[in-house]
Structures are given as structure tokens and as C-alpha cells.
Amino acid sequence: MELQNIIYNIVPGLIVRKIGDHIVIIPVESQNEEGEVVDSVFTLNDTAAGIWTQINGSISLEDIKGKIVDYFGISLAQAEEDLLTFILQAEEAGLVFCNKEEA
Numbered sequence: 001m002e003l004q005n006i007i008y009n010i011v012p013g014l015i016v017r018k019i020g021d022h023i024v025i026i027p028v029e030s031q032n033e034e035g036e037v038v039d040s041v042f043t044l045n046d047t048a049a050g051i052w053t054q055i056n057g058s059i060s061l062e063d064i065k066g067k068i069v070d071y072f073g074i075s076l077a078q079a080e081e082d083l084l085t086f087i088l089q090a091e092e093a094g095l096v097f098c099n100k101e102e103a
Contacts, residue, residue: 008057023044
């Protein structure tokens with residue numbers, strides 16, 4: 001997957017707090033794909049928190065992957081796997097959306 005041109009943004013209206021070493025996210029109102037309201041609280045691990053803090057609607061997934069490699073000292077392949085896993089889960093949970101994807 002070409003990550004250079006894919007940019008994500010955080011869904012507005014989330015309550016985000018840093019508690020100790022963790023980031024906690026509480027959607028004010030979240031709906032699943034079927035339109036049902038879901039009450040959830042999300043706690044991010046270190047890698048997910050590192051990704052979350054980079055998502056701002058202007059940084060590509062490729063750039064975020066590079067920052068993960070630098071910060072955690074992991075391989076490019078592991079960084080990409082972790083990044084895509086987090087992005088897909090966060091998008092499914094209604095926490096992020098694809099802001100820009102160009103060919």
C-alpha cells in the first residue's frame with residue numbers, strides 16, 4: 001500500500017486525555033457501521049499513542065511510519081503493520097477518517 005499520499009484526521013468531538021503514560025479517548029457519541037450508538041472508552045498503548053499524536057490532517061501515513069521507526073527503533077515492516085492495524089481499528093471505531101488520498 002502506498003502510504004505517502006494517505007492522510008488521516010481525528011474525528012471532531014472526541015474527549016482525549018493523557019492519564020499517566022496512556023491516552024484515553026472517549027467519543028461523545030459514536031455510531032458503528034449499522035448506525036447504532038456505541039458507548040466506548042479507548043485506551044491507547046505506547047505505539048498507538050505515538051501514532052495518535054501524529055494524526056492531524058496534514059501528515060501522511062508514510063511520514064508517521066518514519067516517526068514510529070525513529071522513536072521505537074523498530075523495522076519499517078513492523079512500523080507499517082502497527083500503523084495500518086491501528087488506523088483500520090481507529091477508523092472502524094469512528095475515531096479517525098481519511099482526509100486525503102491521491103493516486
